[in-house]
Amino acid sequence: MEWQVPTIERRKARQIKVGSVLVGGDAPISVQSMTCTDTLDVAATVAQVQALADVGADIVRVSVPSMEAAEAFKAIVAQSPVPIVADIHFDYRIAIACAQNGAAALRINPGNIGSVEKVAAVCAAAQDHGLPIRVGVNAGSLDKDLLVKYGAPCPDAMVEAALRSAEILESHGFVDYAFSVKASELFLCVAAYEQLAKACDAPLHLGITEAGGLMGGTVLSSMGIGMLLRQGIGDTLRVSLAADPVEEVKVGWAILKSLHLRTRGINIVACPTCSRRGYDVVGTVKILEESLSDIRAPLKIAIMGCVVNGPGEALHADVAICGGNNGKCLFYEKGQLVGRIATSEIVPKVIERVRALAALAQD
Ligand code: SF4
Missing domain, CATH: 3.20.20.20 (Dihydropteroate synthase-like)
Structure with a gap:
């Protein structure tokens, strides 16, 4: 069960x-x-x-x-x-x-x-x-x-x-x-x-x-x-x-x-990073926290450095990034792998999709 x-x-x-x-x-x-x-x-x-x-x-x-x-x-x-x-x-x-x-x-x-x-x-x-x-x-x-x-x-x-x-x-x-x-x-x-x-x-x-x-x-x-x-x-x-x-x-x-007592706004799950990370996780989280602080819809975002724990967290997130190789990352939405994006696209892509999901949640 x-x-x-x-x-x-x-x-x-x-x-x-x-x-x-x-x-x-x-x-x-x-x-x-x-x-x-x-x-x-x-x-x-x-x-x-x-x-x-x-x-x-x-x-x-x-x-x-x-x-x-x-x-x-x-x-x-x-x-x-x-x-x-x-x-x-x-x-x-x-x-x-x-x-x-x-x-x-x-x-x-x-x-x-x-x-x-x-x-x-x-x-x-x-x-x-x-x-x-x-x-x-x-x-x-x-x-x-x-x-x-x-x-x-x-x-x-x-x-x-x-x-x-x-x-x-x-x-x-x-x-x-x-x-x-x-x-x-x-x-x-x-x-x-x-x-x-x-x-x-x-x-x-x-x-x-x-x-x-x-x-x-x-x-x-x-x-x-x-x-x-x-x-x-x-x-x-x-x-x-x-x-x-x-x-x-x-x-x-x-x-x-x-404690799951109330929901409001984005909840970012992020790994602490280590040498396996495929991009700047810490900097990405900081930018996303600031850029998405106005969102009211309860959305979960996973910002994970690599494929060790990334896919597991991505399964339970609304939007997720999982670090990969050669400057590319895996991009997930609603637990599904959508495709690969360049690390330079992470911030704009996550912001765009989170805002789109937040707008849907308000309808
Ligand atoms: S998810 Fe990958 S990069 Fe992040 S801490 Fe774990 S092993 Fe390191």
Whole structure:
């Protein structure tokens, strides 16, 4: 019997609505990122939101550190192609202003928003405007009493912080909340999410916080988020990188595509190359990734250096190149060998055929 890719059974979370994007239940796992521009610079922030949306961000979060920024937030929301979440710390009045200024959701950290009364006021504003709240628990900013009780950040403390916030929200009749329980320590973070997933049915926003730079952060995030998604845990995600946020979205999508949880755009299978390669595989992949980044149809491209593993990969690809001899390569489409082409024709030929297949997929 042919081996099948396993289906991941997702945890059934309550569903919330972040603007036009459903989160939880059977909704696709959404990809989020966050702007790193000065929120007061509306043009720059809108441009970054657009860039994030172009590479597949479903939801974008914008930091709102002041009342002045809450005004700029209004203008940003008005020009955004995707729902915008307001990220607020310390000052509950800013959260209320953002609720009034078009936020699709509020993200607060109850550990630093202040008293029960202040959290309640934020909750009431969200309710008035029909917004969900993400309670963002972070191992680095837990309530002091929890640190005293548990001695140090741990899954129990993080889950208690989340559930304590939920109690406050629910005491005001507010149930449209999601949780995140982020930590930069991989195993702490994963354990907190695993524990919280069992303790509630709220949607979970996944992320390994402060994961690091592009390389290290991608690895850490992929490990942690991947471990959770494989267990069916997670309804939306953000990869946190000390890098261009566009990279966060690309990595988020790569994680989801790797686990067959969502499809979008091209997926390039490429060999690492060795002395058997019949052409410049690395350079070809780089050009194709850049030239085809606008494609939305889920298409698989195999760029293989030689006939050792090339024909096997070509069988399962929409378009494939397999290095041959004397400046010629084998060209495959939909698993069938179509013919031989010169290595100089690889890039234009692949681009032409991928665009043609993408157009067909849209019809
Ligand atoms: S497919 Fe060929 S060129 Fe690529 S790594 Fe394998 S043996 Fe080397």
